[in-house]
Amino acid sequence: GQNIDQPTEMTATEGAIVQINCTYQTSGFNGLFWYQQHAGEAPTFLSYNVLDGLEEKGRFSSFLSRSKGYSYLLLKELQMKDSASYLCAVLDSNYQLIWGAGTKLIIKP
Amino acid sequence: GAVVSQHPSRVICKSGTSVKIECRSLDFQATTMFWYRQFPKKSLMLMATSNEGSKATYEQGVEKDKFLINHASLTLSTLTVTSAHPEDSSFYICSALGESSYNEQFFGPGTRLTVL
Numbered sequence: 016g017q018n019i020d021q022p023t024e025m026t027a028t029e030g031a032i033v034q035i036n037c038t039y040q041t042s043g044f045n046g047l048f049w050y051q052q053h054a055g056e057a058p059t060f061l062s063y064n065v066l067d068g069l070e071e072k073g074r075f076s077s078f079l080s081r082s083k084g085y086s087y088l089l090l091k092e093l094q095m096k097d098s099a100s101y102l103c104a105v106l107d108s109n110y111q112l113i114w115g116a117g118t119k120l121i122i123k124p
Numbered sequence: 125g126a127v128v129s130q131h132p133s134r135v136i137c138k139s140g141t142s143v144k145i146e147c148r149s150l151d152f153q154a155t156t157m158f159w160y161r162q163f164p165k166k167s168l169m170l171m172a173t174s175n176e177g178s179k180a181t182y183e184q185g186v187e188k189d190k191f192l193i194n195h196a197s198l199t200l201s202t203l204t205v206t207s208a209h210p211e212d213s214s215f216y217i218c219s220a221l222g223e224s225s226y227n228e229q230f231f232g233p234g235t236r237l238t239v240l
Contacts, residue, residue: 045227050231055234055236057130057217057231057232057233057234058168058217058231059231102167106227111173114167114169115167116166116167119165
């Protein structure tokens with residue numbers, strides 16, 4: 016079956032750095048997305064990786080290793096507004112998005 | 125660019141009534157739209173894939189007669205929850221497939237449905 020694993024919840028301190036991991040087992044791979052979702056709102060796009068390596072976009076970076084079925088989202092200089100759920104999703108061979116359950120990130124002052 | 129709107133944002137209805145939710149791509153044409161359902165503290169669950177001008181493709185376990193999907197134009201898809209029951213109460217989110225080369229989905233703001 017298809018499976019996306021990510022931690023349920025993480026806590027970090029304002030101004031610090033946090034890494035959210037995602038491992039996946041899917042039928043085929045056409046890219047991996049990270050989305051941010053605040054409570055009661057729809058997801059918003061953060062990043063897309065299809066090749067191995069690190070993609071940096073401001074305070075957020077996303078890494079992919081296809082051979083290991085592994086990705087992480089790195090958030091630097093954490094701000095209180097970064098408190099949200101972070102969803103990892105993989106586009107499978109049918110170009111269907113397979114979603115992880117999301118990681119709830121709690122930022123403390 | 126790539127804005128998706130959803131209406132209504134919140135709806136409360138009586139059990140047995142039908143509710144229609146609209147999803148519009150405002151500044152791009154979307155041949156493919158997706159309808160998701162999300163329970164509290166859970167991830168998104170794909171209900172169906174909606175293609176303009178053709179019948180929607182429903183995921184296993186989703187009743188097509190209960191959740192009617194119509195994708196009548198390149199900018200509008202509708203989801204009608206027929207004969208709603210309290211267990212249909214949920215957060216419904218639509219997304220539209222963008223025009224970029226990497227199949228990014230742009231999400232609407234979601235509709236909170238409460239069935240009394």
